[in-house]
Amino acid sequence: MLDYIWIDGDVPILSQLPNNFNSAAILFHPFIQMPFGWDKSKRENPYQHIYPSDEEILKLGEPISWxxxxxxxxLKSYKELFKALQHLTGVPSDEYKKLAPYVK
Structure with a gap:
């Protein structure tokens, strides 16, 4: 299990970690499910894709686990998931196009 450290956003991250750290990364939850139909009232036409605002994500979104x-x-491994996410962000890989229909 991961051991979490809560970080103060107003102070440099590295200075908040134990002394044996020389680098740090913050991992945000990449998958959020918005409630069904939340975007319908915002669309100008049925083909328009609407992205939620940060406020909507925090208020209405539910995290979906990896x-x-x-x-x-x-997908059978985190390595496959990583490659699929690379594809979605512009790294070409025909093998992992199967993730695209699930990310909106």
């Missing part, structure tokens, strides 16, 4: 996304996309 494992749930992997199961829905038939």
């Amino acid at each position: 494992k749930e996304v992997m199961a829905k996309c038939n």
Whole structure:
């Protein structure tokens, strides 16, 4: 299990970590499910894709676990998920296009 450290956003991250750290990374939850139909009133036409604002995500969004996304996309490992996410962000890989229908 991961051991979490809560970070103060007003202070440099590295200075808040134990002395044996010389680098740090912050991982945000990449998968958020918005409630069904939340975007319908915002669309100008039925083909328009609406992205939620940060406020909407925080208020209405539910995190979806990495494992749930992997199961829905038939990905067998975190390495496959990583490659699928690379594809979605512009790194070409025909093998992992199967993730695209699940990310909106």
